[in-house]
Amino acid sequence: GNSVTQMEGPVTLSEEAFLTINCTYTATGYPSLFWYVQYPGEGLQLLLKATKADDKGSNKGFEATYRKETTSFHLEKGSVQVSDSAVYFCALSAPRNGNQFYFGTGTSLTVIP
Amino acid sequence: DTAVSQTPKYLVTQMGNDKSIKCEQNLGHDTMYWYKQDSKKFLKIMFSYNNKELIINETVPNRFSPKSPDKAHLNLHINSLELGDSAVYFCASSPRQVSTDTQYFGPGTRLTVL
Numbered sequence: 001g002n003s004v005t006q007m008e009g010p011v012t013l014s015e016e017a018f019l020t021i022n023c024t025y026t027a028t029g030y031p032s033l034f035w036y037v038q039y040p041g042e043g044l045q046l047l048l049k050a051t052k053a054d055d056k057g058s059n060k061g062f063e064a065t066y067r068k069e070t071t072s073f074h075l076e077k078g079s080v081q082v083s084d085s086a087v088y089f090c091a092l093s094a095p096r097n098g099n100q101f102y103f104g105t106g107t108s109l110t111v112i113p
Numbered sequence: 114d115t116a117v118s119q120t121p122k123y124l125v126t127q128m129g130n131d132k133s134i135k136c137e138q139n140l141g142h143d144t145m146y147w148y149k150q151d152s153k154k155f156l157k158i159m160f161s162y163n164n165k166e167l168i169i170n171e172t173v174p175n176r177f178s179p180k181s182p183d184k185a186h187l188n189l190h191i192n193s194l195e196l197g198d199s200a201v202y203f204c205a206s207s208p209r210q211v212s213t214d215t216q217y218f219g220p221g222t223r224l225t226v227l
Contacts, residue, residue, distance in 0.1 A: 036218075038154075
């Protein structure tokens with residue numbers, strides 16, 4: 001079946017620290033992988049995505065590389081800011097599955113000045 | 114220029130009532146979805162429609178009934194509300210029904226059943 005396992009939170013970092021949020025997946029076929037961010041009281045916004053192995057998605061200083069050999073899509077940022085405080089969701093969409101998204105449990109990030 | 118909109122944003126109601134949540138997208142997308150986010154932030158698909166046709170219907174009580182009057186709208190009607198229905202409900206849309214497509218989410222409707 002299809003599933004996403006995401007690093008448990010909450011995560012608290014100081015401003016300018018390095019961020020890694022781990023995400024691994026199980027999927028039938030070759031899925032597309034996504035990171036979404038949810039700010040307090042808001043809906044989910046796409047942060048980045050990768051649709052095939054070895055693709056790197058990047059946006060706003062965040063990066064994630066689709067690693068088929070380790071079935072992973074870890075999110076990284078070199079220097080976090082207070083404004084990055086949010087909940088981050090890893091998700092996959094598998095072919096022949098109606099573009100249904102399977103989400104991880106979310107990782108809450110708080111960045112302190 | 115809102116892309117995916119939902120109404121209402123907040124809904125507080127008594128057990129046993131019937132309520133509806135509306136969703137509209139102005140992106141010209143073919144596919145729309147309903148997700149439920151529980152108190153621990155876990156998101157799960159409920160329904161998906163493609164060009165007004167039901168595609169995904171997960172294990173959801175039949176008290177929940179989606180309706181898609183046209184490609185731009187997907188409404189969710191809930192009968193006989195229960196305490197466990199309290200959650201945030203998100204509508205989303207994507208251009209097509211293919212796994213590489215991004216889904217665009219609405220702001221959510223927070224439903225509280227008393």
